[in-house]
Amino acid sequence: MEDTKFSFKHYLIFFIIPLSSLFYYAKNFKDTETILSFCLYIGISFCFMAALWKIITLIDTRFNIKKLHVSAITILAFATLDQVIKLILHKTGFESKIISKFFMIKHSHNINQTGITNFLNIETTQTLMIVIKAVMLVTIICLYKLFKSDTAKKGYILFTSGAVAALFDSIFYGYTLDYIHFYGIITYDLKDYYVDAGASAVFLMIIVNEIKKSKEKRR
Numbered sequence: 001m002e003d004t005k006f007s008f009k010h011y012l013i014f015f016i017i018p019l020s021s022l023f024y025y026a027k028n029f030k031d032t033e034t035i036l037s038f039c040l041y042i043g044i045s046f047c048f049m050a051a052l053w054k055i056i057t058l059i060d061t062r063f064n065i066k067k068l069h070v071s072a073i074t075i076l077a078f079a080t081l082d083q084v085i086k087l088i089l090h091k092t093g094f095e096s097k098i099i100s101k102f103f104m105i106k107h108s109h110n111i112n113q114t115g116i117t118n119f120l121n122i123e124t125t126q127t128l129m130i131v132i133k134a135v136m137l138v139t140i141i142c143l144y145k146l147f148k149s150d151t152a153k154k155g156y157i158l159f160t161s162g163a164v165a166a167l168f169d170s171i172f173y174g175y176t177l178d179y180i181h182f183y184g185i186i187t188y189d190l191k192d193y194y195v196d197a198g199a200s201a202v203f204l205m206i207i208v209n210e211i212k213k214s215k216e217k218r219r
Contacts, residue, residue, distance in 0.1 A: 006053075006150075010204060011050055013203065014053070014196075015046055016200055017200060018045040021041075022038070025038060025185055030184075033102070034183065034185065037182050037184050037185050040102050040182060041186065044103060045188075045193070045196070049197035052193060052194065052197045065154065066153055068144075075160050076164070078158070078161035078164075078165070079161050079165040082161075082165040083165065083168050083172070085179075086173075086179075086189070090173075093107075103182060105179055105181065108181065133167040136163060140159070144156070151201055151205055152202060152205045154198075155197070155202040155204075156202065158194045158197050158201070165190075177189065
């Protein structure tokens, strides 16, 4: 993937995943409260992903994430942060309303552990999920060299951080402790935002490269 400078307008890409979920969550819009909650989900999700992008950009500026050891340390640091937050919440049982009931810190034990298994209502076991997530992680790691540009590499690191954190969930808990709760919509954890931000950045690079190819063909 060719490099593209990540400018202010590119931050709009972080709206894509929250907005696209409208097609799934629209069925939950039974009153104004759930609609308000969904609007908060879009805005807060954008803020989370934009903040993560700022953080990884600062790391890149200081240490250069194209270096393999910097990438590895960054991934482990992000995954560890996710686990430390969960450990604190698990030990203390802390819950709190941030914006009334619409946006809360509220525990949710996601037994099936992934969005796909929840959507398809597939029951899983701890061992099965460890194996599946380990295979997925190895596959993602094998793709490391494909992501050469700064933007693609940052997206890859965020996505991989989410994959590592997901594997830790299965190993340490046997479930996922979600806690970023949007009333009537969804309950997230930090690693979900790693994955969403990373996938959005890679998606941006694909779009930009396809536009460039299309322009070159017209010449």
